[in-house]
Amino acid sequence: MSMQWKEEYATGLPKIDDQHRQLFKFVNDLEVLVADWPCHQDRLGSLLSFLDAYTRSHFVYEESCMYRMNCPSARDNREAHKRFLRFFGDWQEEYRKNGASGETLDELRMTLEDWLASHICKIDTRLKECAHTV
Numbered sequence: 001m002s003m004q005w006k007e008e009y010a011t012g013l014p015k016i017d018d019q020h021r022q023l024f025k026f027v028n029d030l031e032v033l034v035a036d037w038p039c040h041q042d043r044l045g046s047l048l049s050f051l052d053a054y055t056r057s058h059f060v061y062e063e064s065c066m067y068r069m070n071c072p073s074a075r076d077n078r079e080a081h082k083r084f085l086r087f088f089g090d091w092q093e094e095y096r097k098n099g100a101s102g103e104t105l106d107e108l109r110m111t112l113e114d115w116l117a118s119h120i121c122k123i124d125t126r127l128k129e130c131a132h133t134v
């Protein structure tokens, strides 16, 4: 069921936690869209564009925080973000060429959900250890 923000996702930086909550909201919006697919398919394009733009600006902000705080995971974080953007870019290209089905969208939703939860827990939360440096 929908992605809920939990205490274990806390990074020690409220602004980043808020951005993660917003990303969860996008994934939940996608879930609603998939549930009714193809009733509101006209909303998919704008949802993907918002998600793409929001993710990029969130990554830039989060990476700058990690480097500024000398977080040991800064490099891993940037690499993981790059891989994610490559995956998401490829997915969108495929969508622009061939469209999407309820099934491919649900796969995307699950991938986003798994990636976000595990990335936040394994990498982003390392910020907590460095929060005292700022």
Ligand SMILES: [Fe+2]
Binding pocket: 062, 077, 081, 119, 123, 124
């Ligand atoms: Fe991250």
